[in-house]
Amino acid sequence: MKSYRKELWFDVPNRMEFINITGEVCEVLRESGVTEGLCLVNAMHITASVFINDDEPGLHRDYKKWLEELAPFDASPERYHHNRTGEDNADAHHKRQIMGREVVVAITDGQLDFGPWEQIFYGEFDGRRRKRALVKIIGE
Amino acid sequence: MKSYRKELWFDVPNRMEFINITGEVCEVLRESGVTEGLCLVNAMHITASVFINDDEPGLHRDYKKWLEELAPFDASPERYHHNRTGEDNADAHHKRQIMGREVVVAITDGQLDFGPWEQIFYGEFDGRRRKRALVKIIGE
Amino acid sequence: MKSYRKELWFDVPNRMEFINITGEVCEVLRESGVTEGLCLVNAMHITASVFINDDEPGLHRDYKKWLEELAPFDASPERYHHNRTGEDNADAHHKRQIMGREVVVAITDGQLDFGPWEQIFYGEFDGRRRKRALVKIIGE
Numbered sequence: 534m535k536s537y538r539k540e541l542w543f544d545v546p547n548r549m550e551f552i553n554i555t556g557e558v559c560e561v562l563r564e565s566g567v568t569e570g571l572c573l574v575n576a577m578h579i580t581a582s583v584f585i586n587d588d589e590p591g592l593h594r595d596y597k598k599w600l601e602e603l604a605p606f607d608a609s610p611e612r613y614h615h616n617r618t619g620e621d622n623a624d625a626h627h628k629r630q631i632m633g634r635e636v637v638v639a640i641t642d643g644q645l646d647f648g649p650w651e652q653i654f655y656g657e658f659d660g661r662r663r664k665r666a667l668v669k670i671i672g673e
Numbered sequence: 674m675k676s677y678r679k680e681l682w683f684d685v686p687n688r689m690e691f692i693n694i695t696g697e698v699c700e701v702l703r704e705s706g707v708t709e710g711l712c713l714v715n716a717m718h719i720t721a722s723v724f725i726n727d728d729e730p731g732l733h734r735d736y737k738k739w740l741e742e743l744a745p746f747d748a749s750p751e752r753y754h755h756n757r758t759g760e761d762n763a764d765a766h767h768k769r770q771i772m773g774r775e776v777v778v779a780i781t782d783g784q785l786d787f788g789p790w791e792q793i794f795y796g797e798f799d800g801r802r803r804k805r806a807l808v809k810i811i812g813e
Numbered sequence: 814m815k816s817y818r819k820e821l822w823f824d825v826p827n828r829m830e831f832i833n834i835t836g837e838v839c840e841v842l843r844e845s846g847v848t849e850g851l852c853l854v855n856a857m858h859i860t861a862s863v864f865i866n867d868d869e870p871g872l873h874r875d876y877k878k879w880l881e882e883l884a885p886f887d888a889s890p891e892r893y894h895h896n897r898t899g900e901d902n903a904d905a906h907h908k909r910q911i912m913g914r915e916v917v918v919a920i921t922d923g924q925l926d927f928g929p930w931e932q933i934f935y936g937e938f939d940g941r942r943r944k945r946a947l948v949k950i951i952g953e
Contacts, residue, residue, distance in 0.1 A: 633913065776914065
């Protein structure tokens with residue numbers, strides 16, 4: 534069994550943003566030499582996500598509006614007890630639970646085994662600092 | 674390490690429906706000959722889910738109502754920018770994020786290593802056309 | 814390829830609670846002897862979650878309030894059809910979909926390959942009885 538690991542780094546200038554990392558994950562897979570197995574991609578931070586969906590700017594705009602409705606940003610300590618710790622990012626911890634921490638993708642014939650429109654995104658909900666996602670590949 | 678792959682196809686006549694695929698996934702596991710490992714089952718489409726929960730019609734009715742409240746179907750381009758592309762399925766992309774893309778199930782002694790009520794479902798949110806889920810098994 | 818399996822048992826006195834199981838999962842990993850691979854941790858019950866987030870009591874309080882808003886407890890058969898079966902836990906099936914069934918964690922150099930604040934939680938939404946989570950490790 535082979536295993537391979539690589540961190541992808543981000544420094545997103547906005548609080549919330551979605552970044553297509555499909556190409557970078559494909560490159561990590563190529564480096565790994567694995568042709569059959571599983572590829573885990575996860576946010577290493579608890580206010581960020583890795584998810585698979587469509588690379589369509591209108592949809593990303595819709596997601597941002599929807600997540601803001603489900604878990605609004607509010608730095609005050611009234612809405613979110615978490616913000617009594619001095620943090621202002623409680624909303625980001627909630628948004629991340631909706632969008633998920635990780636994806637697991639099948640590797641077949643040396644490729645990410647994707648349907649027609651699947652693309653991998655890093656979802657940032659508390660940006661403006663350097664943060665990471667992990668790619669871990671096992672197989673042979 | 675062994676690996677095995679199979680696609681499951683669906684043509685759901687309704688926009689939203691949940692289909693129990695536990696039996697089909699068990700059959701794929703049997704075909705694979707893997708007795709210890711991991712089984713990934715994921716939607717290959719970004720308006721569909723694979724999830725694990727109860728096979729109880731009342732619960733499925735509740736899920737449909739709840740998802741419709743959280744992300745209502747609305748073909749107009751006003752609510753969802755995604756529908757300005759000519760699509761009418763932005764709601765389906767949202768519903769899928771709540772229900773998730775994939776499950777990873779342990780394989781032990783040649784069986785899906787399940788608790789008492791766990792059943793695997795394909796969740797369709799934009800049906801009325803042929804779509805797929807992927808089963809990928811690795812182990813030995 | 815090595816594989817290892819262990820169940821973690823819980824008997825949570827409240828309906829809803831979050832329990833940090835990071836130490837127990839680390840101990841299972843040590844027992845497994847696996848140094849490179851993947852670690853799956855999943856709830857074996859469909860009214861419970863395993864998720865990764867922050868071990869901060871204010872945030873957990875926020876999650877409970879938020880989940881109660883998104884899917885309120887209501888034992889009556891009016892709001893939830895599922896509760897016409899004699900159950901009163903339909904809300905718990907909904908809360909579990911928001912928080913997720915499982916996490917997959919990379920194993921690198923014999924450790925859970927975590928970012929700075931990642932902690933694993935068992936999330937109970939219908940407690941007051943004995944329930945389980947599964948840890949399944951594969952690798953070498």
